[in-house]
Amino acid sequence: MNRGNKKLVPVLLATTMMSGLMVACTTKAPDAASDNKTPDKSNTPAAATTYPMKSDKTVTYWGELPGNLTGVTASHSETPFFQEWQKRTGVNIKFTAPATGQAKQTLNVLLASGDLPDMIEFNFKDDFPGGPEKAIKDGYILKLNDVIDKYAPNLKKYLKEHPDVDKMVKTDNGSYYAFPFIRGDQSLMVYQGPIVRKDWLDELGIPMPATIDEWTAMLKAFKEKKGATAPFTANSVPRVFNDFNNGPFMGAFGVTRDFYLDGSDIKFGPAEKGYKEFLALFRSWYADGLLDKNIATIDTKAWDSNIASGATGSTVGNAGGGIGKWQPLVQAKDPKATLVAAPYPVAKKGDTAFFGQLDQPFSPGGMVAITATSKNVELVAKMLDYGYSEEGHMYFNFGQEGVSYKMENGYPKYTDLLMKNPDKLAPAQAMSKYVRANYNGPFVQDKRYLEQYLALQTQRDAITVWQKTDVAKHKLPPITPTPEESSEFAKIMTDVNTLVDEMTLKIILGTEPLDSFDKYQDKMKQLKLDRALAIQKAALERYNKR
16 A cells, blocks of 8 residues: 555665765754753653644744655645644644655755754654664754653553553663654554456466466466566566565565564575575576566556556555556556455465565654754644544544544545545545545554555455465564664665675576575675674664563
């Protein structure tokens, strides 16, 4: 499904992003105003806030405008959700937004200037060199423990009632550092997997593929009997296989593109034997014309075109932004065309896939930190706490009653303004104007949003199909290296990931022999992959002690 065109950033991708902020992190922000120290802890429970609050102050908010709104609204201040949010909380907000896709670079300049807003919406967990503890230490953002105790009773209550989430949203030192985005139900955590043309399977008498051998046979049939010029394709921008590094196909060989748990050990998939077997498979697919010949450069535009034109019969994508987007495109060419989810491939019939896409309840995107220089800590904290209140929960997920939703037998049902928009906006775009449920933000996401966003039965069925993996046994929790470890880890993994991307493409495209894999393994060791594994292990041990 669409997550606001943001991939929730895995550790590996995050490391490639960290280096861009290093300049900013060496420039310490000015000390916070003397009258704005973090409040002292109090044993007295925080009093509930009555909304809207009465305030004549204007607070400042820095954050990227959701990708779904690009070309739809020009700014936060012109977006109905953010306009109404101010009315409901009673707080006037002045918004500043970086250009779409330029958040990291723009934040670099902002932090270096020392002229900080009251709030910053940014992934300080993964995308800030040194992590949140470094951002706190350098005087950019506040440690929020006392702030939450005193001014955020709704968030505090939720975290107390959900200790598993509470463990995720703080650092190893126990520091809360942002108002988090939380997925409130298991059904919201799986949204991606293999997708195939079911009408082609039916026409050719082919059963739904489960094993790698069945996938190979299916792709050959798509090529030979349906004239598919790219039987399997996938997005490879900005990096190779950008949208399926969670385990499709690799998982059949017991690895994934990331760090993962193998019992009590942490391993890095591309350094393991199973990754060589994956490369051998895709190398043979490419040589046999089963893999898109342009796989190295396929972007979202080419990806959409291949599927819409019938050049492609299978891919890996999301339920919302994949099946939901492509189904009307393929039907426009062939009314019988049907896209459905396929199980994650396995090596042997009856096996359960090792890996698959699975988000954590705490998703780093959409978190909002309060800056250390803010003179409006109490007001800002109470405003952000609104998203975790009962009223705020309904507003963030469903918007304004009578405008974006109506209650029907106790169920908040989206109106046609969102689902059949009169201005011909896609549901994802219309929803992003009035709610934050279909991307992220400082609130708890409600599964009732998803039940409506996935309008097609094939989309809803996809979630059930893709949930049947053992990924929960192998997925690392949201661990955080220390500031010192983080910088070292980022440097190592930037080099390692560049090497892995190079190796993956060269071997699959046949420009290097398969046995070059062994040479690349040696290079990874030279780049200190073992040290990166040790850092991950130490971070996991600390996480388990939280």
